[in-house]
Amino acid sequence: MTLSNLFKNLRPFVKPYRSLVVATLLLTLLGSFTSQVNAVILKYTVDSINDLVEVGQGLKEGLKIITFISIVLLTKEILNAFISFGQKYYGEKLRILVSQDLSQAIIEKILTYKMAFYTNQDNQAGKLQTRIDRGIESLTRLVQNFF
Numbered sequence: 001m002t003l004s005n006l007f008k009n010l011r012p013f014v015k016p017y018r019s020l021v022v023a024t025l026l027l028t029l030l031g032s033f034t035s036q037v038n039a040v041i042l043k044y045t046v047d048s049i050n051d052l053v054e055v056g057q058g059l060k061e062g063l064k065i066i067t068f069i070s071i072v073l074l075t076k077e078i079l080n081a082f083i084s085f086g087q088k089y090y091g092e093k094l095r096i097l098v099s100q101d102l103s104q105a106i107i108e109k110i111l112t113y114k115m116a117f118y119t120n121q122d123n124q125a126g127k128l129q130t131r132i133d134r135g136i137e138s139l140t141r142l143v144q145n146f147f
Contacts, residue, residue: 052065
């Protein structure tokens with residue numbers, strides 16, 4: 001089974017949770033923008049301090065710049081903490097809900113099998129449960145890693 005087929009088969013289980021997927025992806029996008037703040041602030045710092053040195057201004061003006069930079073970086077870190085929490089929260093919630101739906105679908109499918117399926121030596125209850133658990137775990141880990 002190819003990866004695209006796997007995602008096609010998982011789509012019906014993820015589709016009811018579109019809002020969680022969108023929220024997770026938006027938080028990821030927002031997180032990528034906030035990670036660019038350091039580069040912008042570094043450029044601003046170097047340019048501002050260079051201008052101060054060229055004009056001959058002293059420590060008083062430099063402290064204003066340092067205070068501004070500190071406030072911006074602290075705000076960014078606080079924002080990043082909330083973004084990271086949101087990503088983990090929504091990602092984990094999505095993983096749990098998809099896992100629940102996959103488990104329910106598998107149980108409903110197995111309940112439709114004839115009794116002869118269960119009496120076969122190759123289909124012992126413990127083996128089936130282990131295979132189901134591992135399969136669901138793998139699929140939900142894929143969903144969590146993707147989103």
